[in-house]
Amino acid sequence: MSATQRFDNYIGGQWIAGADYSANINPSDLSDVIGEYAKADLAQVHAAIDAARDAFPAWSTSGIQARHDALDKVGSEILARRDELGTLLAREEGKTLPEAIGEVTRAGNIFKFFAGECLRLSGDYLPSVRPGVHVEVTREALGVVGLITPWNFPIAIPAWKIAPALAYGNCVVLKPADLVPGCAWALAEIISRAGFPAGVFNLVMGSGRVVGDALVQSPKIDGISFTGSVGVGRQIAVSCVSRQAKVQLEMGGKNPQVILDDADLKQAVELSVQSAFYSTGQRCTASSRFIVTAGIHDRFVAAMAERMQSIKVGHALSAGTDIGPVVSRAQLEQDLSYIDIGQSEGARLVSGGAVVTCDTEGYFLAPTLFADSEASMRISREEIFGPVANIVRVADYDAALAMANDTEFGLSAGIATTSLKYANHFKRHSQAGMVMVNLPTAGVDYHVPFGGRKGSSYGSREQGRYAQEFYTVVKTAYVGS
Numbered sequence: 067m068s069a070t071q072r073f074d075n076y077i078g079g080q081w082i083a084g085a086d087y088s089a090n091i092n093p094s095d096l097s098d099v100i101g102e103y104a105k106a107d108l109a110q111v112h113a114a115i116d117a118a119r120d121a122f123p124a125w126s127t128s129g130i131q132a133r134h135d136a137l138d139k140v141g142s143e144i145l146a147r148r149d150e151l152g153t154l155l156a157r158e159e160g161k162t163l164p165e166a167i168g169e170v171t172r173a174g175n176i177f178k179f180f181a182g183e184c185l186r187l188s189g190d191y192l193p194s195v196r197p198g199v200h201v202e203v204t205r206e207a208l209g210v211v212g213l214i215t216p217w218n219f220p221i222a223i224p225a226w227k228i229a230p231a232l233a234y235g236n237c238v239v240l241k242p243a244d245l246v247p248g249c250a251w252a253l254a255e256i257i258s259r260a261g262f263p264a265g266v267f268n269l270v271m272g273s274g275r276v277v278g279d280a281l282v283q284s285p286k287i288d289g290i291s292f293t294g295s296v297g298v299g300r301q302i303a304v305s306c307v308s309r310q311a312k313v314q315l316e317m318g319g320k321n322p323q324v325i326l327d328d329a330d331l332k333q334a335v336e337l338s339v340q341s342a343f344y345s346t347g348q349r350c351t352a353s354s355r356f357i358v359t360a361g362i363h364d365r366f367v368a369a370m371a372e373r374m375q376s377i378k379v380g381h382a383l384s385a386g387t388d389i390g391p392v393v394s395r396a397q398l399e400q401d402l403s404y405i406d407i408g409q410s411e412g413a414r415l416v417s418g419g420a421v422v423t424c425d426t427e428g429y430f431l432a433p434t435l436f437a438d439s440e441a442s443m444r445i446s447r448e449e450i451f452g453p454v455a456n457i458v459r460v461a462d463y464d465a466a467l468a469m470a471n472d473t474e475f476g477l478s479a480g481i482a483t484t485s486l487k488y489a490n491h492f493k494r495h496s497q498a499g500m501v502m503v504n505l506p507t508a509g510v511d512y513h514v515p516f517g518g519r520k521g522s523s524y525g526s527r528e529q530g531r532y533a534q535e536f537y538t539v540v541k542t543a544y545v546g547s
């Protein structure tokens with residue numbers, strides 16, 4: 067691939083040159099330009115929405131075998147090209163190559179799963195309370211959906227929005243994050259050859275303020291599915307609700323990882339390192355606050371400090387790298403500012419705290435851990451979205467549960483314990499959408515519901531068969547004789 071290769075938008079079955087282009091830069095090596103990616107202008111966004119509207123009547127009533135076959139084909143090609151696509155993902159986002167190949171595999175499996183879902187859509191057939199009448203409850207496609215995706219999962223998040231949308235008969239306009247258009251473009255290119263009619267799937271790249279906002283404001287869009295920050299998500303919700311468009315938001319987290327006295331220390335340390343630092347901490351499911359009971363606290367702090375010495379930060383494509391770079395200069399500055407905040411709030415730096423120099427120029431940050439933190443500190447309450455975590459000491463399980471739930475977020479929550487009693491109590495009383503027992507808070511399956519409570523999510527769940535709640539509307543038909 068030439069460094070200056072240009073990648074266009076995909077609108078109405080055609081590759082359309084952008085109104086402008088921007089460079090996609092490798093955060094592990096700022097001299098590596100992956101390509102120039104199109105930026106759509108407003109006319110192109112509206113052309114994509116119109117193409118999707120025109121395609122909707124035929125696609126929404128198309129045969130389920132054709133939909134199955136096209137989605138299955140996309141899944142097969144993604145899986146067959148997982149090493150190549152994983153390399154592209156690692157290059158543009160900074161996940162390590164094994165993590166990136168894992169994400170690509172997840173995307174391929176998602177398309178395969180939703181290919182199967184085309185064949186499993188069911189409804190209800192019931193007797194009416196009126197004699198001689200019966201009732202049919204069926205699901206129909208929502209319409210044209212705008213999908214707005216973040217930079218931290220450049221292929222899996224587009225996949226888990228696109229695949230159910232198409233499976234249930236919707237037409238799609240995808241706007242990926244401007245920072246990582248490469249995987250979205252590669253996915254669009256695969257979809258363009260899989261047998262979907264023109265206009266069923268459209269890709270418009272560019273900034274959220276221009277392209278994303280045009281999708282959100284368009285009266286021709288029936289629903290928006292968004293993953294990203296709380297601030298942008300809430301603005302989108304207000305716009306969509308005011309014009310009665312459906313909206314689904316997946317946003318931030320401040321996910322607690324509780325470590326109880328009876329936990330297996332080695333296991334607790336491993337899952338905590340995974341939760342907080344893998345994928346450079348850039349997961350909405352990452353844990354950045356460890357809530358540790360008094361009897362294990364000092365041993366946990368010491369074991370974490372020792373374990374963190376062996377975490378290797380480096381180029382995402384280098385063998386042996388555990389943690390790749392932070393995605394961008396802006397995100398690195400945000401992470402560093404939270405490290406300053408933690409120190410000025412009086413937390414004790416146990417490990418990390420500074421940028422790391424590597425052979426290439428990139429945004430490398432040492433995984434950073436604070437101890438002696440208080441639950442009221444900003445580092446304990448605000449989403450950092452980088453490899454920065456802190457430890458708060460509590461007296462016992464009851465205090466740990468109360469602190470875990472004392473947050474405006476509710477995405478994922480973990481507990482490390484050998485006690486069935488506490489594990490069961492935590493599963494029942496955690497105010498998070500996803501609870502992990504003796505597992506990292508991050509790292510979810512593709513065939514079960516994904517989403518949170520409180521400030522983390524809004525609208526129905528993503529993934530698994532629960533995805534149909536967003537991408538379909540229910541019709542109740544009464545049939546007399």
Ligand SMILES: NC(=O)C1=CN([C@@H]2O[C@H](COP(=O)(O)OP(=O)(O)OC[C@H]3O[C@@H](n4cnc5c(N)ncnc54)[C@H](OP(=O)(O)O)[C@@H]3O)[C@@H](O)[C@H]2O)C=CC1
Nearest residue numbers: 215216242243244273274278279294295298317318350451
């Ligand atoms: N929950 C999660 O999975 C994620 C959470 N975050 C959190 O958000 C913070 C900021 O990250 P960032 O990428 O800027 O998140 P944003 O919420 O800004 O971006 C997410 C997506 O929304 C788009 N967007 C931005 N503004 C608008 C708008 N006004 N209307 C419609 N779409 C819009 C973005 O476009 P573009 O970026 O191309 O301009 C991107 O495609 C992170 O530090 C982290 O805390 C970030 C990523 C994922």
Ligand SMILES: O=C(O)CCC(=O)C(=O)O
Nearest residue numbers: 348349350351508509510
């Ligand atoms: O932890 C995961 O597997 C998913 C995380 C995620 O969806 C996100 O960070 O946006």
